[in-house]
Amino acid sequence: MLAKILSLWSSSTASFPKIPKPVIMATHQENQSQTRNLPHVLLIRKPAVFDMFGEQPFTSNKFHYLKAYESTLPLDQFLTTHAESAKAIFSSAGAPVTAEILQLLPKVRLVVVTSAGLNHIDVGECHRRGVAVANAGNVFSEDVADCAVGLLIDVLRKISAANRFVRQGLWPVNGEYPLGSKLGGKRVGIVGLGSIGSEVAKRLESFGCCISYNSRKKKPSITYPFYPDVCELAANSDVLIICCGLTHETHHMINKQVLSALGKKGIVINVGRGPIIDEKEMVKCLLQGEIAGAGLDVFENEPDVPKDLFALDNVVLSPHSAVFTAESLKEVCELAVANLEAFFSNLPLLTPVRDD
Amino acid sequence: MLAKILSLWSSSTASFPKIPKPVIMATHQENQSQTRNLPHVLLIRKPAVFDMFGEQPFTSNKFHYLKAYESTLPLDQFLTTHAESAKAIFSSAGAPVTAEILQLLPKVRLVVVTSAGLNHIDVGECHRRGVAVANAGNVFSEDVADCAVGLLIDVLRKISAANRFVRQGLWPVNGEYPLGSKLGGKRVGIVGLGSIGSEVAKRLESFGCCISYNSRKKKPSITYPFYPDVCELAANSDVLIICCGLTHETHHMINKQVLSALGKKGIVINVGRGPIIDEKEMVKCLLQGEIAGAGLDVFENEPDVPKDLFALDNVVLSPHSAVFTAESLKEVCELAVANLEAFFSNLPLLTPVRDD
Numbered sequence: 278m279l280a281k282i283l284s285l286w287s288s289s290t291a292s293f294p295k296i297p298k299p300v301i302m303a304t305h306q307e308n309q310s311q312t313r314n315l316p317h318v319l320l321i322r323k324p325a326v327f328d329m330f331g332e333q334p335f336t337s338n339k340f341h342y343l344k345a346y347e348s349t350l351p352l353d354q355f356l357t358t359h360a361e362s363a364k365a366i367f368s369s370a371g372a373p374v375t376a377e378i379l380q381l382l383p384k385v386r387l388v389v390v391t392s393a394g395l396n397h398i399d400v401g402e403c404h405r406r407g408v409a410v411a412n413a414g415n416v417f418s419e420d421v422a423d424c425a426v427g428l429l430i431d432v433l434r435k436i437s438a439a440n441r442f443v444r445q446g447l448w449p450v451n452g453e454y455p456l457g458s459k460l461g462g463k464r465v466g467i468v469g470l471g472s473i474g475s476e477v478a479k480r481l482e483s484f485g486c487c488i489s490y491n492s493r494k495k496k497p498s499i500t501y502p503f504y505p506d507v508c509e510l511a512a513n514s515d516v517l518i519i520c521c522g523l524t525h526e527t528h529h530m531i532n533k534q535v536l537s538a539l540g541k542k543g544i545v546i547n548v549g550r551g552p553i554i555d556e557k558e559m560v561k562c563l564l565q566g567e568i569a570g571a572g573l574d575v576f577e578n579e580p581d582v583p584k585d586l587f588a589l590d591n592v593v594l595s596p597h598s599a600v601f602t603a604e605s606l607k608e609v610c611e612l613a614v615a616n617l618e619a620f621f622s623n624l625p626l627l628t629p630v631r632d633d
Numbered sequence: 634m635l636a637k638i639l640s641l642w643s644s645s646t647a648s649f650p651k652i653p654k655p656v657i658m659a660t661h662q663e664n665q666s667q668t669r670n671l672p673h674v675l676l677i678r679k680p681a682v683f684d685m686f687g688e689q690p691f692t693s694n695k696f697h698y699l700k701a702y703e704s705t706l707p708l709d710q711f712l713t714t715h716a717e718s719a720k721a722i723f724s725s726a727g728a729p730v731t732a733e734i735l736q737l738l739p740k741v742r743l744v745v746v747t748s749a750g751l752n753h754i755d756v757g758e759c760h761r762r763g764v765a766v767a768n769a770g771n772v773f774s775e776d777v778a779d780c781a782v783g784l785l786i787d788v789l790r791k792i793s794a795a796n797r798f799v800r801q802g803l804w805p806v807n808g809e810y811p812l813g814s815k816l817g818g819k820r821v822g823i824v825g826l827g828s829i830g831s832e833v834a835k836r837l838e839s840f841g842c843c844i845s846y847n848s849r850k851k852k853p854s855i856t857y858p859f860y861p862d863v864c865e866l867a868a869n870s871d872v873l874i875i876c877c878g879l880t881h882e883t884h885h886m887i888n889k890q891v892l893s894a895l896g897k898k899g900i901v902i903n904v905g906r907g908p909i910i911d912e913k914e915m916v917k918c919l920l921q922g923e924i925a926g927a928g929l930d931v932f933e934n935e936p937d938v939p940k941d942l943f944a945l946d947n948v949v950l951s952p953h954s955a956v957f958t959a960e961s962l963k964e965v966c967e968l969a970v971a972n973l974e975a976f977f978s979n980l981p982l983l984t985p986v987r988d989d
Contacts, residue, residue, distance in 0.1 A: 427786030
């Protein structure tokens with residue numbers, strides 16, 4: 278997900294501290310009288326949404342952007358120049374916020390990021406310095422859930438495979454395409470019932486699927502059956518949907534044993550992270566008919582996808598695009614602006630990251 | 634839909650009255666003592682489910698099948714032989730039930746079919762003779778609705794197109810695939826809010842779509858906004874989903890004017906019948922960017938699909954397979970058996986076809 282954010286957003290500076298391609302001197306804005314009295318927010322990289330929707334929707338009368346990416350100065354010099362005025366950092370485009378950067382900006386009290394993940398932010402250092410952090414909250418959850426459901430319908434009803442069949446001109450030649458399988462009544466096991474998993478469950482209930490789940494612990498407010506053991510969940514499911522995050526505990530959690538428990542009619546959907554599944558074992562299972570199909574948005578070594586999968590009609594392959602739509606990119610930047618405005622109005626942050 | 638049913642089911646006899654490929658003499662079953670006293674149900678063609686799931690799930694202690702397809706006799710002779718014993722007809726595999734057949738079976742009081750459509754049944758003649766008719770009811774509605782939603786997610790989120798992109802090995806070469814568009818908040822106009830349209834609406838509500846509809850008349854129990862004019866519905870929708878039947882009124886109802894009203898960002902999904910859309914105009918609109926995309930399960934001249942569509946990445950093509958899954962084929966035959974059992978128990982039919 279982070280790699281995607283990093284690569285999706287246009288960026289004129291790849292790494293601290295050198296900034297190529299100067300466009301406008303940073304002092305240009307500072308001289309504009311209308312922004313002189315507004316608090317300054319450091320924008321290290323240019324958000325892709327500025328190109329997609331223009332900059333206007335993301336401006337505010339509560340603060341003024343300091344655009345490091347438009348400056349000719351090396352980043353450290355740019356930061357030193359604005360050490361006193363920068364009150365917040367808007368880390369778009371996956372721009373890292375390191376202890377080094379924070380040290381150069383002693384007046385910063387807020388870091389806002391446009392991702393759910395925080396791998397690129399030194400959150401510990403932020404909290405040590407009393408710097409609040411706000412993230413994307415659940416803005417991306419619906420898109421990921423939509424994609425998970427889309428992949429499941431596609432695999433069960435053979436939509437992409439039948440689409441290829443029609444495009445190859447085979448319908449008039451071969452006749453009917455093999456029947457798919459019905460969604461209603463399928464036992465769907467959700468691995469990780471966080472905000473994405475919950476959105477998946479909500480959608481699949483409307484199709485008549487029977488939901489159960491596995492997660493670190495049982496959720497008291499949830500009535501779906503809970504399986505503390507993912508293998509047991511697999512044994513009691515027709516479909517496994519991987520919605521959890523990647524941690525030491527979840528790395529290769531979906532292994533040969535789990536896939537065998539899912540069985541020959543079982544389907545795996547992965548919108549979490551590639552390494553949650555033991556990919557080699559999954560490919561073997563698919564090739565040998567040990568499971569029935571897969572819908573995969575993520576892979577162990579992106580953008581490399583095991584070539585063996587290309588020949589399989591019961592597999593749908595998506596290039597890590599579950600998390601993004603144009604709408605959610607816009608929404609997440611609007612949320613970042615709203616967090617900044619709340620901060621400068623002394624109101625609570627909308628999507629604060631807790632220090633735990 | 635009917636053509637699909639006709640072609641999907643295996644059949645040893647294509648048309649009245651000749652029956653090739655003899656297997657077992659019809660009198661074989663009649664001699665079996667356990668079935669001697671049960672009422673007889675004529676089975677003209679062999680249901681595909683007998684091969685898929687075995688015959689056992691579709692047998693009953695309330696009646697006995699007369700399998701015309703296992704007899705060496707020409708159909709008319711077979712019918713004459715069983716003129717007195719046949720009390721009902723199970724028209725599977727799209728086997729026609731004509732006035733001629735009904736005349737040969739004066740004791741028949743029920744015809745059960747495994748389709749929603751009745752084009753192959755002389756319903757008028759049935760009702761003139763006091764023969765009740767039962768059909769598939771809404772068994773297929775959920776499958777069609779699932780497919781409609783699958784096609785919509787696929788078009789909006791570019792699933793099939795991105796799948797091709799990955800399979801062609803382009804991900805490591807070209808980088809990210811273009812962003813898709815979010816389902817939530819989309820204004821979805823449903824054309825025909827019968828049992829299929831209602832199932833589509835139910836599903837899309839869980840994705841946060843805003844539903845409105847067009848149909849012959851406003852439905853008093855439905856709170857979704859109603860547009861009596863399909864053009865006005867299109868003008869107020871991001872997506873049109875065609876779920877209505879094909880009639881004189883709906884033929885080419887989705888014409889150039891409606892597509893223009895839908896607009897450059899609009900998407901059409903068709904799970905109704907091909908000729909409801911003016912296909913030539915739709916292809917033109919897609920080629921010229923007058924609409925944004927389409928998900929099509931049905932076409933004007935199936936199995937022929939306009940070749941111009943094969944080059945478009947914003948189009949998903951499905952070979953008229955929305956209506957069928959293995960599960961619904963089984964379910965519809967179980968429903969047929971349940972209708973027969975109700976009939977022979979003097980109970981009301983589950984899915985009677987009214988005489989109107």
